[in-house]
Amino acid sequence: MQKYNILVGQSGGPTAVINCSLYGVIKESLDSDVIDKVYGMKNGIEGFLRGEIMDLGEFFSDPDKLELLKQTPSAFLGSCRYKLPPIDETEIYEEMFEKFEEYGIGAFLYIGGNDSMDTAGKLSAYAKRHGSHIRFLGVPKTIDNDLVGTDHTPGYGSAAKYIASTIRDISIDAGTYDIKSVTIVEIMGRHAGWLCAASALARNKHVHNPMLIYLPETPFHFERFVSDVKEALKKENNVVVCVSEGIRDSEHRLICEYSGKAEVDSFGHKKLTGAAKLLEEAVMNGIPGVKCRSIEFSLLQRSSSVLASGRDKEEAEQVGRFAVRSVIAGESHQMVCMERAEGDEYKIDYVLKDVAEIGNKEKMIPSWWITKNGTDVTDEFIDYVRPLIEGECDIRFSDGMPEYVYRD
Amino acid sequence: MQKYNILVGQSGGPTAVINCSLYGVIKESLDSDVIDKVYGMKNGIEGFLRGEIMDLGEFFSDPDKLELLKQTPSAFLGSCRYKLPPIDETEIYEEMFEKFEEYGIGAFLYIGGNDSMDTAGKLSAYAKRHGSHIRFLGVPKTIDNDLVGTDHTPGYGSAAKYIASTIRDISIDAGTYDIKSVTIVEIMGRHAGWLCAASALARNKHVHNPMLIYLPETPFHFERFVSDVKEALKKENNVVVCVSEGIRDSEHRLICEYSGKAEVDSFGHKKLTGAAKLLEEAVMNGIPGVKCRSIEFSLLQRSSSVLASGRDKEEAEQVGRFAVRSVIAGESHQMVCMERAEGDEYKIDYVLKDVAEIGNKEKMIPSWWITKNGTDVTDEFIDYVRPLIEGECDIRFSDGMPEYVYRD
Numbered sequence: 036m037q038k039y040n041i042l043v044g045q046s047g048g049p050t051a052v053i054n055c056s057l058y059g060v061i062k063e064s065l066d067s068d069v070i071d072k073v074y075g076m077k078n079g080i081e082g083f084l085r086g087e088i089m090d091l092g093e094f095f096s097d098p099d100k101l102e103l104l105k106q107t108p109s110a111f112l113g114s115c116r117y118k119l120p121p122i123d124e125t126e127i128y129e130e131m132f133e134k135f136e137e138y139g140i141g142a143f144l145y146i147g148g149n150d151s152m153d154t155a156g157k158l159s160a161y162a163k164r165h166g167s168h169i170r171f172l173g174v175p176k177t178i179d180n181d182l183v184g185t186d187h188t189p190g191y192g193s194a195a196k197y198i199a200s201t202i203r204d205i206s207i208d209a210g211t212y213d214i215k216s217v218t219i220v221e222i223m224g225r226h227a228g229w230l231c232a233a234s235a236l237a238r239n240k241h242v243h244n245p246m247l248i249y250l251p252e253t254p255f256h257f258e259r260f261v262s263d264v265k266e267a268l269k270k271e272n273n274v275v276v277c278v279s280e281g282i283r284d285s286e287h288r289l290i291c292e293y294s295g296k297a298e299v300d301s302f303g304h305k306k307l308t309g310a311a312k313l314l315e316e317a318v319m320n321g322i323p324g325v326k327c328r329s330i331e332f333s334l335l336q337r338s339s340s341v342l343a344s345g346r347d348k349e350e351a352e353q354v355g356r357f358a359v360r361s362v363i364a365g366e367s368h369q370m371v372c373m374e375r376a377e378g379d380e381y382k383i384d385y386v387l388k389d390v391a392e393i394g395n396k397e398k399m400i401p402s403w404w405i406t407k408n409g410t411d412v413t414d415e416f417i418d419y420v421r422p423l424i425e426g427e428c429d430i431r432f433s434d435g436m437p438e439y440v441y442r443d
Numbered sequence: 444m445q446k447y448n449i450l451v452g453q454s455g456g457p458t459a460v461i462n463c464s465l466y467g468v469i470k471e472s473l474d475s476d477v478i479d480k481v482y483g484m485k486n487g488i489e490g491f492l493r494g495e496i497m498d499l500g501e502f503f504s505d506p507d508k509l510e511l512l513k514q515t516p517s518a519f520l521g522s523c524r525y526k527l528p529p530i531d532e533t534e535i536y537e538e539m540f541e542k543f544e545e546y547g548i549g550a551f552l553y554i555g556g557n558d559s560m561d562t563a564g565k566l567s568a569y570a571k572r573h574g575s576h577i578r579f580l581g582v583p584k585t586i587d588n589d590l591v592g593t594d595h596t597p598g599y600g601s602a603a604k605y606i607a608s609t610i611r612d613i614s615i616d617a618g619t620y621d622i623k624s625v626t627i628v629e630i631m632g633r634h635a636g637w638l639c640a641a642s643a644l645a646r647n648k649h650v651h652n653p654m655l656i657y658l659p660e661t662p663f664h665f666e667r668f669v670s671d672v673k674e675a676l677k678k679e680n681n682v683v684v685c686v687s688e689g690i691r692d693s694e695h696r697l698i699c700e701y702s703g704k705a706e707v708d709s710f711g712h713k714k715l716t717g718a719a720k721l722l723e724e725a726v727m728n729g730i731p732g733v734k735c736r737s738i739e740f741s742l743l744q745r746s747s748s749v750l751a752s753g754r755d756k757e758e759a760e761q762v763g764r765f766a767v768r769s770v771i772a773g774e775s776h777q778m779v780c781m782e783r784a785e786g787d788e789y790k791i792d793y794v795l796k797d798v799a800e801i802g803n804k805e806k807m808i809p810s811w812w813i814t815k816n817g818t819d820v821t822d823e824f825i826d827y828v829r830p831l832i833e834g835e836c837d838i839r840f841s842d843g844m845p846e847y848v849y850r851d
Contacts, residue, residue, distance in 0.1 A: 049619045078621040109615040116620070200844045204746040207517040207847065211457045212524070213486040218742075236842075241849035333738045334626075338612040341749045344843065424843035434644075435752065435832035436608045439615065441649035 038069055039141025041359065043091070044076040044083065045176075046147035046154065047116065049109035050190030051197075051343040052351035053176045056146050057111055058104045059355025060174070061091050069363055074138060077442070079115035079145075080154060084130065088138065089442070100440055105348060106430050107439040108338040119154050122161040131158070135169055142170040142362035146355070148177035148188070152370055153394035159368040160391070170362045173370035173390045174354050178337045180229035181397045184388040185372035189354055190337070192347030192423035195233035197339045198222060198332065199424060202237035202275060205330065206244035210273035216326040217264055217274045217318050220245075221311035223336060224279040227399050228252050230336065232412045233420050234277040244275035251281040252400050253409035255290055260314065261321035263410055268325065278310055290314075340437045345426020350383060357385040381422040446477055447549025449767065451499070452484040452491065453584075454555035454562065455524065457517035458598030459605075459751040460759035461584045464554045465519055466512045467763025468582070469499050477771055482546060485850070487523035487553075488562060492538065496546065497850070508848055513756060514838050515847040516746040527562050530569040539566070543577055550578040550770035554763070556585035556596070560778055560802035567776040567798060578770045581778035581798045582762050586745045588637035589805045592796045593780035597762055598745070600755030600831035603641035605747045606630060606740065607832060610645035610683060613738065614652035618681035624734040625672055625682045625726050628653075629719035631744060632687040635807045636660050638744070640820045641828050642685040652683035660808050661817035662693040668722065669729035671818055676733065686718055698722075748845045753834020758791060765793040789830040 043060050045053055057075075064073040073091040076083035089112075095101040104111060122128060135143070145155040152173045159171035175182050180191035202220060209218045222231040228250025237244060246267040249255055267274045282290045291310040311329035318327040354371045361369065369387035376382040404416035431438045451468050453461055465483075472481040481499040484491035497520075503509040512519060530536060543551070553563045560581045567579035583590050588599035610628060617626045630639040636658025645652060654675040657663055675682045690698045699718040719737035726735040762779045769777065777795035784790040812824035839846045 049616050082621065107615075108612055110619045113621060114619045196843055200749075201743060201747075203844060203847075204516055204748070205742050207515075208457050208742045208746040211518045211522045213490065213521060236844070239842075241851070328741070330741045330743070331739070333736070334613050334616045335609060335738070335743065338616040339609075340612070341608075421842070426843070427840050432835050434647075434829070435604055435834070436611060436644070439611075443649070 038071040040072040040074055040139045041070050041142045041144065041362070042074045042076060042088070042135070042138065042140045043144045044079045044146065045110040045112045045114050046079040046145060046151040047114060047177065048148070048337065049114060050176055050178050050337050051108045051193040051339055052189055052348050053146060054104050054107050054111045055348045055351035056174050056176060056189060056355035058101065059352035060144055060359055061095060061101065063356040063359035065092055067359065067363060070359070071139070074140070075112045078113035079117060080119070080131070081115035081117040082113065083134065086134070103431070103438060103440040105352070106340050106428065106437060108340045111440070111442060113442070116150065118150065119157045122157055122164065128161045132165070132167060140169060142172070144172050144174055144358050144362070146174040146176050148175070148179065149182060149393070149395055149397065152182070152390050155370070156368070156390045156394045163368065170365070170367035172358045172362050172366065173393070174358045175370060175372070176351070178230060179224060179227060181227040181399070182393055183396045183398045184370065184393050186375040186383070187373060187423060189347060189351035191229060192344040193342070194230055194336050195236065195420055196344045196424035197336050197342040198230060198233050199236035200342055201332070202234045202245055202277060203242050206237060206242050206273065206275050209275060213272070214326055215268055215272050217268070217276065217322070219276045219278060219311045219314045219318070219327070219329040221278055221280055221329065221331040223332065224251060225281040226251055226397050228279045229400060231277050231279040232400055232416060235412050235417060236421060236424060243271055244273070245277040246271060246274045247276045247410045248412060249276070249278040249282050249410065250400060250405065251279045251283060252402070252405060254285040255282040256284065257317055261317055264318055265322060268322070276314070278314060280310055282310055340428070341430055343428050344424045345428050346423060348428060349426070353385060361387055446479040448480040448482055448547045449478050449550045449552065449770070450482045450484060450496070450543070450546065450548045451552045452487045452554065453518040453520045453522050454487040454553060454559040455522060455585065456556070456745065457522060458584055458586050458745050459516045459601040459747055460597055460756050461554060462512050462515050462519045463756045463759035464582050464584060464597060464763035466509065467760035468552055468767055469503060469509065471764040471767035473500055475767065475771060478767070479547070482548070483520045486521035487525060488527070488539070489523035489525040490521065491542065494542070511839070511846060511848040513760070514748050514836065514845060516748045519848070519850060521850070524558065526558065527565045530565055530572065536569045540575060548577060550580070552580050552582055552766050552770070554582040554584050556587065557590060557801070557803055557805065560590070560798050563778070564776070564798045564802045571776065578773070578775035580766045580770050580774065581801065582766045583778055583780070584759070586638060587632060587635060589635040590801055591804045591806045592778065592801050594783040594791070595781060595831060597755060597759035599637060600752040601750070602638055602744050603644065603828055604752045604832035605744050605750040606638060606641050607644035608750055609740070610642045610653060610685065611650050614645060614650050614681065614683050617683060621680065622734055623676055623680050625676070625684065625730070627684045627686060627719045627722045627726070627735070627737040629686055629688055629737065629739040631740065632659060633689040634659055634805050636687045637808060639685050639687040640808055640824060643820050643825060644829060644832060651679055652681070653685040654679060654682045655684045655818045656820060657684070657686040657690050657818065658808060658813060659687045659689040659691060660810070660813060663690040663698055664692065665725055669725055672726055673730060676730070684722070686722060688718055690718055748836070749838055751836050752832045753836050754831060756836060757834070761793060769795055
């Protein structure tokens with residue numbers, strides 16, 4: 036049997052566990068007798084087009100170094116936000132497939148979110164049309180949890196764990212003074228509120244925050260918001276409010292755009308910032324005398340190695356391993372999906388689904404997981420999300436800080 | 444020998460280890476044969492004046508619960524920012540000392556920063572003047588590290604560890620795309636730059652950020668800042684800049700006041716926010732085409748249990764224990780200070796210093812620990828701060844989150 040090489044890339048926004056999927060790909064490939072080399076593209080297909088690739092088997096010849104990859108946050112290979120043109124514009128595809136031949140690539144794995152699945156789908160459609168032997172598979176990754184076809188996405192559980200733990204810490208900290216206070220925390224999520232919804236896990240018998248949760252799935256009204264906060268302050272001195280960055284009004288206008296500052300990235304996504312700040316102003320104007328502050332989690336929610344979820348890390352590795360086993364079995368044009376088994380015990384099955392059905396789509400929180408008043412999530416959502424944050428990580432430290440592995 | 448009761452309070456801003464000092468006080472008191480009860484004031488002297496106290500020996504009769512206190516961030520007893528009047532205004536003091544008698548208090552310990560030492564100093568001066576037998580001792584606590592008379596303050600090491608680790612994570616995350624980017628991180632510190640300076644620990648052979656560090660100790664110039672960032676971008680694609688919230692111009696005007704929004708708390712301290720946002724705007728205007736974002740660490744830098752420093756926790760406990768031993772030995776009107784032994788090996792001695800010499804003063808970073816260009820710290824500072832972040836904590840989790848103990 037002729038051996039072939041595998042090419043793997045990471046794309047889109049980083050997560051705390053995207054490198055666990057890379058670890059899974061490398062480990063499973065090195066253990067296989069049909070795969071020769073595992074090449075990594077630096078900065079996704081953008082770097083690949085510039086010929087920037089690395090031999091991962093060689094780089095990680097020290098097993099200890101490879102283990103460190105599992106606790107290293109952000110995309111080890113670097114990432115990109117590069118959108119391929121339609122496959123009728125053949126020039127760039129010809130260039131890529133020539134390069135694939137040059138490096139003896141038999142399979143291409145792309146670890147990423149919706150945009151990356153768009154890339155994997157186009158490459159695979161082009162391969163089909165032109166009779167290429169190369170197999171293309173998508174490996175899911177996004178803190179946003181908005182990929183269709185999968186119970187959840189690797190990366191989400193760790194971000195959810197960071198958010199829940201940190202909201203609990205904020206609630207305890209903000210409650211230290213015996214005064215009325217409102218703390219508004221802005222959480223990532225352009226269109227889907229999965230991350231913000233996970234803040235509900237912060238609650239326990241003693242911590243009642245977040246008292247209010249605002250998601251992009253429910254239209255936002257400033258006046259109703261101020262009155263919600265007033266009501267919450269009647270019950271608790273210390274009110275923590277969680278909002279998705281992508282909350283919008285009933286005309287679908289983003290709240291953060293009220294400040295007139297939203298920018299746009301190369302996929303046409305708006306760069307969102309400032310919803311919490313605007314809400315802070317609304318509280319200060321609408322409820323005089325109350326201490327109010329806003330906090331944005333920003334990059335911190337996707338890059339914490341110490342608050343990564345053990346289960347999320349394990350699953351991220353497994354989707355990488357499953358992807359390698361699948362291409363070896365001859366699969367292509369698919370994404371690895373996770374299916375949750377029915378019943379009380381949490382169990383995941385790994386399956387494949389057509390990647391073209393996944394790219395460029397977004398999964399929202401279903402309406403029955405949001406309370407009628409639109410400011411909280413239901414117990415069913417809690418049952419869904421709680422298992423995803425379970426399991427701690429034994430992190431290796433050096434010089435007082437978590438130890439990571441670096442590309443250069 | 445007649446037994447007496449001890450009264451302990453926490454005051455000022457919370458830290459990740461302020462409860463370790465409380466733990467030390469409780470443990471040492473319960474182990475002593477001259478102390479009967481350990482009373483905790485809820486929300487400092489403000490709550491005490493309302494009669495809100497709790498019997499800590501009774502509350503923590505379960506040793507397991509007491510152990511959890513050590514990993515619980517924020518002030519377990521609650522805090523206040525209550526400034527006592529001069530001791531000539533006797534009314535409030537009479538009220539307090541009556542209450543002390545009522546509860547059989549023989550010693551009063553106040554865990555806090557400069558303002559709290561002002562409180563301890565006034566009570567102790569009043570006691571001296573009026574011949575009271577009650578002993579008053581200050582137990583240092585502040586993430587700001589700005590107390591005079593002590594090598595460093597409990598709370599600082601943990602915040603420094605959070606800042607260093609998180610800046611490293613941010614640098615790795617921000618470097619994931621192959622584009623020029625500037626990330627500006629705002630770190631606590633009104634007058635002294637100790638916390639922001641600790642960000643230098645984020646650097647290693649692979650991580651060169653923060654490329655620039657701006658401290659309140661050095662006057663800030665917008666034009667010089669933009670030109671510093673331009674220079675940094677020539678060396679690195681991914682530039683992380685750390686700024687103290689309290690940076691000010693050569694006329695001592697706070698940079699964050701340029702936005703005209705600073706508020707004032709009851710000690711007359713300005714509530715600072717927004718310096719990083721203003722610097723972000725300066726970069727976007729001055730260096731077009733560069734991706735720029737700003738991040739405020741806000742409460743997160745003082746409330747992370749998982750990134751607390753093991754050494755800081757241990758020292759925080761020891762200052763609490765030493766305070767109890769000192770009042771038992773008859774000491775009063777002092778604050779527990781830490782003295783670092785000379786030599787290569789890190790070692791701390793606990794000593795007492797006159798509390799009146801400490802309250803209302805602030806220790807700045809000495810000029811010889813700041814580089815000549817004012818945008819970095821020296822190796823001597825690194826040698827000073829590195830030992831403080833060492834040591835990891837074995838945190839108990841439940842349901843996927845750190846487990847804490849709550850007052851109610």
